[in-house]
Amino acid sequence: MTAAARRTVSPRRLLRLWHRWFGLFAALWLLALSLTGSAIVFYDELDRWLNADWHSVPVVAAGTESAADDALAAAHAALPGFSPRYIDLPDRPGDTIMLIGADGNGAPVQMFAHPDSGRLLGWRVGGSPAFDRRHVMDSLYALHMDLMLGPAMAWFLGLVSLLWAIDHIPAALLAVPRLAALRSAFLVKGRRLRRLFDLHRAPGMWLYPATLVLAVTGVCLTWQEESRDAVRLFSPVSDRLHYAFDDTVEAGTAPAIGIAHAVAIARRYGAGPADSVAPIAGKGVYGVRSFDPRDLDGMGRLWTYIRMSDGQVVGQRHDNGESAGDLFFAWQYPLHSGKAFGMAGRIAIFVAGLATAALCMTGILLWWRRRRPT
Structure with missing residues (x-):
């Protein structure tokens, strides 16, 4: 076998081809997911800041739970055909009641009501992108879920997450070809093309655990039934x-x-x-x-x-739940959102999302600079 033939079939070359073409295929989708995901890490805080008049009122007397029935009645009167899915009760004095559901056409609706009287303070209807202060956070959340393109796109984004999780293996092997190179994989040095390579590699190494968690939890949260079937091979999984x-x-x-x-x-x-x-x-x-x-x-x-x-x-x-499989799925959203580890966890997920966006952009630049016939 010639040296050229050996180079063609070498494992490292196959890993490089996989990583390159996966990156080019997934860059656009991962860029959208990572940027919207970083934004909605602080969904509650940002939406409260933008729409303070919907989320809070001057502190009132206790007894907010009884106002939920009045709020639901007001919602039905204001929006005929409203179908409630959740009524989120105030967690602290001054918080409003939020009703989450759908209107008569099936479009998602969020309604906000006074915690004392149940009087409606306002509502928003989703289903299409809008970036005014009333809708921007809701739109970013919906874009993160399925780009507002429905179940088929959600399934496709689950596939992207699965391939991204798999790609963490060749990415690590390419970043650290031998143990002696481990330290340099975390550093940014050199000039021009070498510096661009380090800018692509180092953030991925520093945030490798966080991006791997995002990929795996993204699969489980998107492909819920398929993930449950897979986990059932190892442990019972029960539903609500x-x-x-x-x-x-x-x-x-x-x-x-x-x-x-x-x-x-x-x-x-x-x-x-x-x-x-x-x-x-x-x-x-x-x-x-x-x-x-x-x-x-x-x-x-x-x-x-x-x-x-x-x-x-x-x-x-x-x-x-009761089983290891139940507990595994109970951890998926807390890990994906970072809420499992409080503010530190949320900041880590926020940074990991921005780093993923940077990896997408530096990866495309590397390919453009290095492009040659294969």
């Missing part, structure tokens, strides 16, 4: 209890109890302070989500299911 409840409730049946009553029942059943309530009308239950010491991301993850017809508690489950 209401997925198994019968669809026995006729459309249009009015609940016999309201949100405030359901929250009170959950508290008597041993749940902590309520984070939000999911009216699952087709199943005839409220899912009261409460804060719990087992929560991984500061969001209420204990579900207490209360029948709408009579207030009977029909089940309780924490998102952490």
Whole structure:
């Protein structure tokens, strides 16, 4: 075999070809995901700053939970056909009530209500990009999910995440061809093309764990059923209890109890302070989500299911579940958002997103500078 033939089939050359062509294929998509992802790391803080009149009011007396029923009634009156998915209750004095659902055409809607009276303060309808102060954060979030192009694009972005996770292996092997070169892989030095190469390699090495976590969690959050099927090969994976409840409730049946009553029942059943309530009308239950010491991301993850017809508690489950597989999936969003490690984790994810965008751009520049017939 000639030296040229040996070079053609060498493992390092194959790794380089994979990394190059994956990078060119995925750069545009990863650039969009990384920039929108970095922005929405601080979604709550930025949206509160832009829309303070929707998110907060002067501190009022206690009793905000009872206003949720009035807010839901006001939402139905203001937007006929509104279908609530979550009612997010105030976490602290002065916070407003947020109702998340869809309008009569299926477009996503967020409505904001006064925590004392339930009076609507405003709402926004999503589904198309808009970058005014009312809609910019919501649009960035939707773009991060599927570029506002629907389930087919979400599936494609899951594929990009899977290939990105795989690409971390050849990227590491190319960055560190031998152990003696490990230290230099973290440094930026040299001039011109060498410096551009180091600017591509060093950020990837410094943030390698964070970008790998983003890739793997991106697959699990996008390809949810496929990921669960894969994990079931190693550990049982259970779903939220209401997925198994019968669809026995006729459309249009009015609940016999309201949100405030359901929250009170959950508290008597041993749940902590309520984070939000999911009216699952087709199943005839409220899912009261409460804060719990087992929560991984500061969001209420204990579900207490209360029948709408009579207030009977029909089940309780924490998102952490009972098995290793359940716990694996419980960690996916907290890791992807950085919330699992508080503000330090969120900053790490923010920086990792910006670094990924830089990797995409420096990778394309490297290819352009080095392009030669293969």
